[in-house]
Amino acid sequence: MAHVLIVEARFYDHLNDMLLAGARAAIEAAGHSHETVTVPGALEAPGAIALAMETDRYDAYVALGVVIRGETYHFEIVSNESARGIMALTMDGIAIGNGILTTENEAQAIYRADPAQADKGGGAAKAALAMLDLKQRFG
Ligand SMILES: Nc1c(NC[C@H](O)[C@H](O)[C@H](O)CO)[nH]c(=O)[nH]c1=O
Numbered sequence: 001m002a003h004v005l006i007v008e009a010r011f012y013d014h015l016n017d018m019l020l021a022g023a024r025a026a027i028e029a030a031g032h033s034h035e036t037v038t039v040p041g042a043l044e045a046p047g048a049i050a051l052a053m054e055t056d057r058y059d060a061y062v063a064l065g066v067v068i069r070g071e072t073y074h075f076e077i078v079s080n081e082s083a084r085g086i087m088a089l090t091m092d093g094i095a096i097g098n099g100i101l102t103t104e105n106e107a108q109a110i111y112r113a114d115p116a117q118a119d120k121g122g123g124a125a126k127a128a129l130a131m132l133d134l135k136q137r138f139g
């Protein structure tokens with residue numbers, strides 16, 4: 001059984017709740033345990049995972065959050081830099097699923113976050129577990 005850390009960037013409560021429900025359900029359905037830590041926004045997610053890695057308590061990580069385009073270039077910074085940080089950790093051999101949505105509007109985010117629709121939280125959890133499987137196979 002693997003122990004998975006969910007790092008949720010809680011910028012939009014109602015959207016995060018759906019992502020979390022999907023991720024937790026997918027981890028539990030696969031027979032694994034999980035815990036959750038909350039950070040203020042997507043930009044903090046890679047740093048939180050990097051800190052958690054130092055504890056050696058977790059086998060895999062799921063990053064959850066929602067970035068919705070606003071009026072300024074900030075959208076690109078938050079979207080691209082959170083993904084870049086997560087990808088850097090992935091390339092270090094950490095099993096991570098990236099469930100940080102980057103959308104043009106709230107309707108796109110609702111469709112993707114809802115476990116009964118696109119279930120991107122569940123998808124990110126499954127990706128983390130798939131990478132853990134590969135890590136154990138090749139490690
Ligand atoms: N605009 C969004 C943010 N912005 C906040 C940053 O992620 C960060 O917390 C802040 O700059 C302090 O370092 N975060 C999201 O998750 N979603 C957004 O739409």
Ligand SMILES: CC(=O)[C@@H](O)COP(=O)(O)O
Nearest residue numbers: 068069070071072074075
């Ligand atoms: C991530 C964003 O684009 C958004 O939350 C920030 O909005 P704005 O560019 O209008 O400040």
